[in-house]
Amino acid sequence: MDNDPAVRNLMIVVGLLLGAGAMLMKHQQLQTPPEDDWFRVRVVEQPGVVVVKFGAEWCPPCRAMHATLNELRHRKGSQLKIVEIDIDKKPHLAQHYGIRSIPRTMIFVDGQYKTGTGGSMPVQELERLVAPYIENRFAAAQ
Structure with a gap:
């Protein structure tokens, strides 16, 4: 794996965005009867x-x-x-x-x-x- 800090930071941001998206979808599911x-x-x-x-x-x-x-x-x-x-x-x-x-x-x-x-x-x-x-x-x- 590339040890470039920019790539690592980008991967962290993408992971956080995916996690936030999953949480938003779960919240939406709970709000929709x-x-x-x-x-x-x-x-x-x-x-x-x-x-x-x-x-x-x-x-x-x-x-x-x-x-x-x-x-x-x-x-x-x-x-x-x-x-x-x-x-x-x-x-x-x-x-x-x-x-x-x-x-x-x-x-x-x-x-x-x-x-x-x-x-x-x-x-x-x-x-x-x-x-x-x-x-x-x-x-x-x-």
Whole structure:
């Protein structure tokens, strides 16, 4: 390989641009809702905060996350909606959002993807994740 600094710098710039392009494409994919009526009705058309969990019945961490979501529903049910998606029953949704491991939790506000996290977590951690979006909705309503 050529040790010319200009060539090396050019390769670094090209690599950075390719990486940035890939990130932009991924961001665009997350912002574009899938063409799925079930998902559109339950998530995209819902006002406010919607917590979406991708998982499967056979997945122990997903079952733990299901219990966490039930606790969150008990604590914050009037302030948000919860949608659980089984990747075995709706694989096209998992593919659309690039789900590679489960459980995967995503937060949508007024139909727009805001953030996501992987793995199971205690309800307190999930509350911290959704709190800023609930607070923003509450502040906007006043």
